Amino acid sequence: xxxxxxSLYPEQMNIYADRGNILFLQRRCEWRGIGFAxxxxxxxxxxxxxxxxxxxxxxxxxRDQRVVAADMVETKRAALAAAVADGAALLAVCGxxxxxxxxxxxxxxxxxxxxxxxxxxxxxxxxxxxxxxxxETELDGEPRVLAGFENHGGRTYFGPAARPLGRVVKGHGNxxxxxxEGVWRDNLIGTYLxxxxxxxxxxxxxxxIKLALERxxxxxxxxxxxxxxxxxxxxxxxxxxxxx
Amino acid sequence: xxxxxxxxxxxxxxxAFGAKRALARAIGAASRRSGRGGGTTLPGRVLLRLxxxxxxxLGAGLAGxxxxxxxxxxxxxxxxxxxxxxxxxxxxxxxxxxxxNMTWGVATALLEQRGAEGLFEVDEAWLPRVAQQLxxxxxxxxxxxxxxxxxxxxxxxxAEEWAKAVAAAPAGTGLAxxxxxxxxxxxxRDPATERPREGTLYFGxxxxxxxxxxxxxxxxxxxxxxxxHPYAYEVAFVGHLGHYSCPNCGAQRxxxxxxxxxxxxxxxxxxxxxxRVPGGEIEVALPLPGLYNVYNALAAIxxxxxxxxxxxxxxxxxxxxxxxFGRVETIPIGAGKVSILLIKNPAxxxxxxxxxxxxxxxxxxxxxxxxxxxLNDRIADGRDVSWVxxxxxxxxxxxxxxxxxxxxxxxxxxxxxxYAGWPEDRIAVEPDIAASLDAAVAGAAGRFFxxxxxxxxxxxxxxxxxxxxxxxxxx
Numbered sequence: 233x234x235x236x237x238x239s240l241y242p243e244q245m246n247i248y249a250d251r252g253n254i255l256f257l258q259r260r261c262e263w264r265g266i267g268f269a270x271x272x273x274x275x276x277x278x279x280x281x282x283x284x285x286x287x288x289x290x291x292x293x294x295r296d297q298r299v300v301a302a303d304m305v306e307t308k309r310a311a312l313a314a315a316v317a318d319g320a321a322l323l324a325v326c327g328x329x330x331x332x333x334x335x336x337x338x339x340x341x342x343x344x345x346x347x348x349x350x351x352x353x354x355x356x357x358x359x360x361x362x363x364x365x366x367x368e369t370e371l372d373g374e375p376r377v378l379a380g381f382e383n384h385g386g387r388t389y390f391g392p393a394a395r396p397l398g399r400v401v402k403g404h405g406n407x408x409x410x411x412x413e414g415v416w417r418d419n420l421i422g423t424y425l426x427x428x429x430x431x432x433x434x435x436x437x438x439x440x441i442k443l444a445l446e447r448x449x450x451x452x453x454x455x456x457x458x459x460x461x462x463x464x465x466x467x468x469x470x471x472x473x474x475x476x
Numbered sequence: 477x478x479x480x481x482x483x484x485x486x487x488x489x490x491x492a493f494g495a496k497r498a499l500a501r502a503i504g505a506a507s508r509r510s511g512r513g514g515g516t517t518l519p520g521r522v523l524l525r526l527x528x529x530x531x532x533x534l535g536a537g538l539a540g541x542x543x544x545x546x547x548x549x550x551x552x553x554x555x556x557x558x559x560x561x562x563x564x565x566x567x568x569x570x571x572x573x574x575x576x577n578m579t580w581g582v583a584t585a586l587l588e589q590r591g592a593e594g595l596f597e598v599d600e601a602w603l604p605r606v607a608q609q610l611x612x613x614x615x616x617x618x619x620x621x622x623x624x625x626x627x628x629x630x631x632x633x634x635a636e637e638w639a640k641a642v643a644a645a646p647a648g649t650g651l652a653x654x655x656x657x658x659x660x661x662x663x664x665r666d667p668a669t670e671r672p673r674e675g676t677l678y679f680g681x682x683x684x685x686x687x688x689x690x691x692x693x694x695x696x697x698x699x700x701x702x703x704x705h706p707y708a709y710e711v712a713f714v715g716h717l718g719h720y721s722c723p724n725c726g727a728q729r730x731x732x733x734x735x736x737x738x739x740x741x742x743x744x745x746x747x748x749x750x751x752r753v754p755g756g757e758i759e760v761a762l763p764l765p766g767l768y769n770v771y772n773a774l775a776a777i778x779x780x781x782x783x784x785x786x787x788x789x790x791x792x793x794x795x796x797x798x799x800x801f802g803r804v805e806t807i808p809i810g811a812g813k814v815s816i817l818l819i820k821n822p823a824x825x826x827x828x829x830x831x832x833x834x835x836x837x838x839x840x841x842x843x844x845x846x847x848x849x850x851l852n853d854r855i856a857d858g859r860d861v862s863w864v865x866x867x868x869x870x871x872x873x874x875x876x877x878x879x880x881x882x883x884x885x886x887x888x889x890x891x892x893x894x895y896a897g898w899p900e901d902r903i904a905v906e907p908d909i910a911a912s913l914d915a916a917v918a919g920a921a922g923r924f925f926x927x928x929x930x931x932x933x934x935x936x937x938x939x940x941x942x943x944x945x946x947x948x949x950x951x
Contacts, residue, residue, distance in 0.1 A: 243698070248625065249822070252865025252892075259895050293630045295699060362626045363859065381860045383626050427862035431891055462894055465887035465905065473853060473885070 233453070234267030235444055238284035240308065241292070241300050242272040245328055248383070248427025250290030253323075256430040256437050257286075264456045266441070275303045281315035285444035291326030291426050294338060301331055301343040309346050316348060321419040321443040325429060329422035330386055332415065337386065349415045349422060350391035351406075358408075360385045364474035365403025365425060367413040371439065377401070378433050379470035380425030388424075390415075397423050402474040419443050432470040434463040493533060496526040500587055516576040520583030531579060531609040534586035538570065540593030542610045543779060546603045546638075547618030549824040550772040551577065553764065554618060555597040557776035557794065558783075562595065564793035565785055569595035578602050582610075593783075601628055604641035615645065616652040616779045618771065620659045621715055621823035622866070624858035635659045635701070643667075648675070652778040654771065655680035655732040656717040662701035664730065672730065677782055679774040680732035682752070683739045686767055687711035687718070702727045714767055715823035734778040736760075736770055743834040744806075744815055751777060751791075758791040765817075768827040807946050810917040814848075816926045818933050820857065822866035825927075829871045832925060836875035844877030846924035848916040850909060850932035851881070851889040857929040861885045869896040878919050880904045882912035883932050909935045 239254060254270060261268040273279050292300060316322055330336045333351035336343045345353075362383045368375050378398060387407035390396070396406070397414025405413035405424065414423035421440075423429065430437040438455050446452040504519030523530045535542055545555045552575045559571045570593070572585040577599045585596065593613075598606045600620070607615065617638070620631045628634055642651065642663045654660045655678035664676040688711075698706055698716075705724030712718035721728045737757075738750040746763045749770055762773055773794060780790045806815045817832075819825040836845050853861050873896055881890040886907040894900050904919075906912035909932065916924055928936050940946040 247622065247630070248860070249862045249865035252862070252895075255865070255895055293632055295632055295704070360629075381626075381862060383860065427860075428865040431865065431895065432888070459900075462887060462891045462900065462903075462905070466891040469885055469887040473859075 233445055233449060234269055235261050235286065235441055236269045236284045236448065237271070237286045237288060237444075238279065239270065239272045240279075240287060240289040240304070240328070241274055241296075242290075243274055244296040244300050245290040245292040247291050247293055248326065248381075250288075250325065250427055252428030253288060253290075253325075253430040253437075256428070256434075257441065260434075260437055260458065261441065263458055266445075273308065275299060276307060279308045279311035279315075281311045281318060281320070284315070285320050285447045286440055287312065287315065287320060287322040289322075289324045289328030289331070291328060297327045297331070297336075298338060298341075298343065301336060301345070304331060304346060305344050312346060313348060316418065316420050319419060319447040321440050321447070322348075322421065323440060324420075324422040326382075326384065326424060326426035329414065329424060330384075330388065332420070332422045333388065334391070348420060349417060350393035351388050351415055352391070353386040353388045355385065356387050356407075361387075361404035361408050361424075363403055364470070365405070365413070366401045366471055366474040366476040367398035367403070367405065367425070368401055369398030369414075369416075371397065371416060371421070372435060376435060377471060377476060378423070378425055378429070378436060379467060379474055379476065380423075380427075380429045380432055382424040382426060384424055397421060401476050419447075431463075432467055434460055434467065493527060493530075496523060496530075497587060500526065504584065504588065516572070516574040516584055517578075517580045518584070519587050520580035520585075523583050523587055524580055529609070530583050531586060531606065532611075534583070535594060535610040538592065538594045540567070541613030542594035542596060543569075543614040543616060543783065544603065544607055544610065544612045545595070545597045545616045545618070545775070545779070546600055547775075548600060548621040548623045548821065549827075550618050550768060550775070551597040553769060554616065554772040554775045554779075555595055557773060557797065558616075558779050559595055560797040561776065561780045561785055561790055561793040562593070562783070564796065565789065567591075567593060569593050571595040572597060579606060582606055600634055604637050604644075607641045607645060611646060612649060614650040614652065614779060614782050615642065616775055617660045617663060618654050618775050619657045619715075619717060619823075621821055622863070623821035623823075624860075626858055626860045627855070631659065635662075639663055642673075650675040650677070650782045652677050652679065652775060652782055654678075654717065654775065655730045656713065656719070656771075658701060658707060658716070658720055658729070661730055662727075677734065677778045678730045678732040679734040679778040680729070680736075681713050681717075681739070681767075681770065681774070682732065682735040682737045684711055686713055686739050686741075688713065700725060700727055714771065714827055717771070734774055734781065736774060739767070739770055741765075741767065741831075741834065743831060743838060749773070753777065753781065753787040756787060758787050760791050761795050763797065766827045766831040768824065807940055809940070809945055812917070812920055812922040812924065814917075814924055814926050816928070816933065816936065818930065819849075819867070819927045820929050822863050822868075825864075825867035826871075828927060829868060833871050833875060835925075836872065843921070844875060845872075846877050846916065846920040847879040848913060848924060848926045849879060849881050849889055849893075850883035850912070850926070850928040850936070851885045852883040852929045852932045852935075853885050854931040857931050861888055864889060864892045869893055869898070873897040876902060877921065878902050878904070880906060880912050880916040880919070882906055882909055883929065886912075910939055913939065
């Protein structure tokens with residue numbers, strides 16, 4: 233078995249140490265004897281929807297995000313839509329999450345998004361939404377906590393077809409008002425919990441590995457348990473920082 | 477608004493400025509007598525509350541003017557070097573030497589010290605405000621790295637604020653700028669003429685043997701400040717500091733006036749360098765480790781030249797600084813000693829890790845080095861600890877005998893090291909600073925290295941002071 237991962241714009245969308253997520257996936261595969269293949273796709277590069285089973289996009293600075301938004305729509309939208317429709321997993325974090333929607337407001341401009349989720353990100357009066365955050369999600373079939381850190385100026389609002397990744401327990405979430413956080417549709421996940429979110433939530437890393445392997449091999453595998461003492465302590469530490 | 481006038485508007489109200497000053501001083505003295513610390517900020521806080529323009533008013537009283545130093549990494553060290561050089565010239569400056577670098581720290585130094593000229597390290601976010609108040613004679617800018625994004629925001633946005641601050645400075649204000657950081661070097665370009673701003677002195681590294689083998693993960697300045705096209709790098713030395721040019725518009729790294737042309741690094745012992753200066757060359761010996769401290773020294777040399785110190789005298793002052801800095805860095809503890817190296821963001825941490833790699837390759841460290849790493853997430857550290865995943869702890873994989881992880885986010889530090897490939901049975905977790913330090917001392921084979929984030933460093937120093945091993949930092 234092999235986990236095939238494609239990072240979208242790894243040079244541009246990496247501002248909060250997003251590479252931690254990739255390293256975390258890699259090690260957890262290696263320790264279980266699962267192969268790990270990673271590639272990046274930068275501006276202008278095309279994506280083959282059948283080549284990879286887990287797609288990742290992180291957060292970037294405003295200038296990078298502007299470049300990426302235009303390129304993503306132009307060179308990658310169709311392939312990503314096809315991959316997701318075919319069961320591939322996609323994790324979009326922070327700025328990457330904003331780009332999943334219909335549109336994304338940056339300064340006076342409104343940039344078009346990928347249109348893979350029924351949501352819009354706008355600017356509103358008020359401070360950036362910054363801090364430790366904990367949400368409750370049923371992504372894995374039972375209620376679980378995701379803990380992390382958010383730092384975003386944009387406010388994200390849903391259209392009628394969107395459903396959230398989870399409910400905010402502590403923190404701001406999509407817009408600081410409706411108590412919702414992230415988006416979830418089939419195997420597509422978007423969230424404001426940024427940067428190295430998987431190291432703080434090892435269960436989500438394993439969940440993504442299972443989804444991706446299921447798409448490739450037709451059956452959801454049982455993953456070999458790992459000695460996760462430090463992983464559990466790190467999760468507890470991130471939860472405690474959020475006050476949960 | 478005029479900020480250089482020492483009398484006028486504010487004098488019309490009561491009480492007079494002199495009375496406010498006296499009150500703030502008395503509060504500072506009382507605070508120190510109570511032994512509760514905080515003496516480096518409280519008087520300034522009180523004074524600024526009473527008189528918001530206090531920095532401008534007190535700064536205007538410095539006949540020799542003021543120098544401001546800012547950077548993401550190295551501002552305390554750079555300012556310390558400049559202070560040592562000026563002191564050796566018989567010009568001890570008014571200086572916020574304890575590293576309290578927001579407005580209240582500057583105000584406290586101005587309130588409590590006497591001198592003919594000022595030297596202030598200033599927090600990146602406060603630079604525009606302090607520059608506008610002080611109307612400095614010289615601004616020294618070292619680097620901009622990704623750091624505490626929850627507090628400072630993005631580097632590009634910060635660079636824009638700095639550009640406005642430099643543009644607003646009076647025409648006579650001198651600049652000492654790092655040519656190797658494109659975000660900093662561009663501040664010396666006059667946007668109207670596209671020529672270097674009058675009175676700008678550039679510093680940088682011109683020794684290709686110090687180049688990084690590849691660009692690091694935390695690589696921050698990617699796009700040309702003039703046209704937005706990605707830069708091409710010939711070499712990088714520290715993070716995104718290096719030799720770059722824009723293939724699109726032809727923007728180039730300025731040729732540095734002060735340049736290290738031959739550098740020898742000797743781990744924790746320090747380094748030596750041949751430095752080209754206007755009209756000649758000097759030999760510099762530094763008691764501080766790492767290429768990042770070579771950059772700090774270059775900044776200090778450029779600043780000193782701008783302040784009228786002869787280059788040979790600069791070199792002598794840096795040599796003589798050895799003892800003072802050496803005491804701060806390494807402290808005897810138990811049967812061994814601890815060397816303290818601040819880590820606070822990926823670029824700075826990467827340089828510390830590079831220095832430790834050199835130590836591990838030398839005789840004493842051959843069996844693996846012992847570490848104590850303390851990751852705190854208080855406001856002054858940045859609440860977001862994501863950055864540890866951007867620092868290249870992998871460079872020490874296989875070179876560490878034992879590591880004790882401490883601080884408010886100790887388990888997440890330990891997890892990062894596990895995923896860097898460090899054997900889990902060599903990683904201990906003990907969040908409490910004192911207990912973890914005792915464990916590190918007991919487990920270390922002689923010397924060990926302490927890598928604290930900022931507030932963990934303050935806790936560590938306090939602990940060492942309480943045990944009679946080091947002076948308290950605000951003394």
